[in-house]
Amino acid sequence: MLTLGALFLITGCTPKYASFEDVSKGNFKEADWNDLEGFEQDDLEHAFMVFKRGCEKAKRKAILKKACVQAQDYVSAKEFFQSNFTPYKLYDDHHSDEGLITGYYEPLLHGSRTKTDKYQYPIYKEPNDLVTVNLSAIYPELKRYRLRGKLVGNTLVPYASRGEIKESENMEAICYVDDKVDLFFLHIQGSGKVQLDTGEIINVGYANQNGRNYNSVGKYMISNGLLKEYGGSMQAMKRWFEDHPEETDRVLNVNESYVFFHENDQSATGSLGVPLVAKRNLAVDRKYIPLGVPVFIQTRNPLTKEDISQLMVAADTGGAIKGKIRADFFWGYGKEAEATAGRMKEAGKLFVLMPN
Missing domain, CATH: 2.40.40.10 (RlpA-like domain)
Incomplete structure (x- = not known):
């Protein structure tokens, strides 16, 4: 038999929250x-x-x-x-x-409009075969979600992952940068600046994403003991990549999400x-x-x-x-x-x- 005090403890441990159902699930x-x-x-x-x-x-x-x-x-x-x-x-x-x-933060990368031996990693524009579906037109309860992929015949299939994305007729680069790890962190930040070899500084911002789930490379590196002697910060991750260039692509591709950019006239612009x-x-x-x-x-x-x-x-x-x-x-x-x-x-x- 529950005492009055015990009943109070049980019922009192769940606070009553205010509801804003139309705008938040918080x-x-x-x-x-x-x-x-x-x-x-x-x-x-x-x-x-x-x-x-x-x-x-x-x-x-x-x-x-x-x-x-x-x-x-x-x-x-x-x-x-x-x-x-x-x-x-x-x-x-x-x-x-x-x-x-x-x-x-808003990173600064170094690049060129032309691909060279030094500048070989592309900042891609949104590809012309990427399809984005707004589900709210059919399912209003899914208004916060987008479905992304590409058409193969009449079927929408997942878009290429980070490791699968290659240069093709569907890909156009804004410019090319000199460091693949800095480029990866640009994807994480969502916007940044690129100082070109001409001296010009351009702004690039988020345009779209390939629809693949975001997987934290940092968490992967920590859970697999890669950063044991480095620490857990972004700077520590960069030091590890510098020391293990042969492993860089494999580890970065743990995150299948890939961001496409557009060039704009202003600094970082949020959602x-x-x-x-x-x-x-x-x-x-x-x-x-x-x-x-x-x-x-x-x-x-x-x-x-x-x-x-x-x-x-x-x-x-x-x-x-x-x-x-x-x-x-x-x-x-x-x-x-x-x-x-x-x-x-x-x-x-x-x-x-x-x-x-």
């Missing part, structure tokens, strides 16, 4: 503004600017339409956020409020469709965090170990960014950004600001 629990430690000390004016920039695209989304209109009428950033949003803390399915925060702002934009799993919403993050800098408590905007996605409490912190462009992003694997908490 577990949300309403928070008080005082729970956002560091909110008032943050540069909220900068965060407000980034939010308004995101409204160029986000205002098309029903959840943000009203807030984006209201943003034009406020002078005080703090007043705007607290008047138009309610903070909700994210929880996972085990009722923990702590998840994983990694970092990403929201606006240029990313260093240290103010996050890549998220859009199943749980809608693009365009403000997100208050509590984590720490992987190099200095200083706390990071600031308001950001969800503006990007990524093949490796999956989970209820999961985010990728955009550090910007350059060597410092690369050094920080490549080492970031920190615990963190996320408060999503949902429009009232």
